[in-house]
Amino acid sequence: MRLSISHRTTYSFDAPVDYALQQLRLTPKPGGAQRVLRWSNTVTGGQTELSFEDQHANKVELVSVTPGAREISVLSEGELEIEDRAGVHGPHAGYMPLWLFERSTPLTRPGARCRKLVSGLRAGNAPLERLHTLSSAVAEAVQYRTGSSNVATTAEDALEAGAGVCQDHAHVFITCARLMAIPARYVSGYLMMEGQVSQEATHAWAEAHVPDLGWVGFDVSNAISPDARYVRVATGLDYTEAAPVNGFRFGTAREELSVAIEVRQAETDSQ
Numbered sequence: 001m002r003l004s005i006s007h008r009t010t011y012s013f014d015a016p017v018d019y020a021l022q023q024l025r026l027t028p029k030p031g032g033a034q035r036v037l038r039w040s041n042t043v044t045g046g047q048t049e050l051s052f053e054d055q056h057a058n059k060v061e062l063v064s065v066t067p068g069a070r071e072i073s074v075l076s077e078g079e080l081e082i083e084d085r086a087g088v089h090g091p092h093a094g095y096m097p098l099w100l101f102e103r104s105t106p107l108t109r110p111g112a113r114c115r116k117l118v119s120g121l122r123a124g125n126a127p128l129e130r131l132h133t134l135s136s137a138v139a140e141a142v143q144y145r146t147g148s149s150n151v152a153t154t155a156e157d158a159l160e161a162g163a164g165v166c167q168d169h170a171h172v173f174i175t176c177a178r179l180m181a182i183p184a185r186y187v188s189g190y191l192m193m194e195g196q197v198s199q200e201a202t203h204a205w206a207e208a209h210v211p212d213l214g215w216v217g218f219d220v221s222n223a224i225s226p227d228a229r230y231v232r233v234a235t236g237l238d239y240t241e242a243a244p245v246n247g248f249r250f251g252t253a254r255e256e257l258s259v260a261i262e263v264r265q266a267e268t269d270s271q
Contacts, residue, residue: 001084001228002037002266005190007076007202009245013069013253020065020249022046025188025234025242026076027059032089034232039078046072056185056241057094058234065249074245079266080231087225089207089215089232092183098209100237101183106154107238108175113159117141117172118179127182127210134180135218138172144221151239167239169220170206174238183209185235187217188242192229192263199261202244207235231263 007026030036041048043063051061065072092098104110121133145163153161155175158168170186177184184206191203205219205226217226226232236242249255 002079002081003190003192003229003231004079004262004264004266005077005231006260006262007190008073008260009076010071010073010258012071012256012258014255015251015253016068016070017065017249017253018067018251020046020072020247021049022063022065022072022074022245022247024061024063024074024245025054025058026061026074026244028078028080028189028231028233029057029059029235032232033083033085033226033228035081037079037081039080040076042075042077044071044073044075045069054241055095056235058236058242063247082228082231084228086227087217088213089217091214092209098183101185101209102178102181103237104175104178105238105240107152107171107240108155108178110175110179111156113156114172114175114179117159118176121180127208128213128216130180131177131182131208131210131216131218134176135173135220135223138169138176138220139223142168142172142220144169151243166204166219166221170204171238173206173208173218173220177206177208185215186238186242187232187235188239188244189233190231190261190263191219191222192265197262197264199263200259202233202261203230204239204242205230 046065148163155171158164174184207215234242
């Protein structure tokens, strides 16, 4: 399937900003089930200072805001060709050793609730079957509810609240998979939704490393493994290492964020 994506991120300030720096992870990763046909990130109200590949092989761009600007906007757009591989991304590669994906982070540090969730899973099943069981258990324990969490919500917080969004589902799944000694990581990206082109946010899911298969994706929020509608953009130990945009600025100006995303099947693929 060929997908066309347009993603505009805009920060508006109520006063001129003297200095601000944004870190972008907005370029889809080539390889696995996806092929990037074209992609660009266009900055208005600032400029790209440098770009590099981080420890997870994500393309990172550092963007500065034009001094005195009241707005900075980034338009990310392009086309990709996606193959449905039932969520299987493939063998591990890159700079990070596989064992490091069993390490907890502040957002994925296990506590009593995660340990209880894992202890309730059936023992002795094959890893892939156990991970699918885990995905269902997380979805049951954390109901999808917008506005119930934020970027600082931990896996334990989400289980305590019993509600969250895709980011929380991914963090709980990752935390529990690591408790089972299975390497797991966070994925940020896009999802073409049925009957809905316009979206207000990117999507997130988890990947776990399964013997003989490699990395396999699990979208707890939609109860499936990623198919040809999913675009992988960045990966990390948790959200903080795969966030589409983060940064800092000097001054007291208040900011307002607006995000407009369109994901559709490309016309050349639907004819």
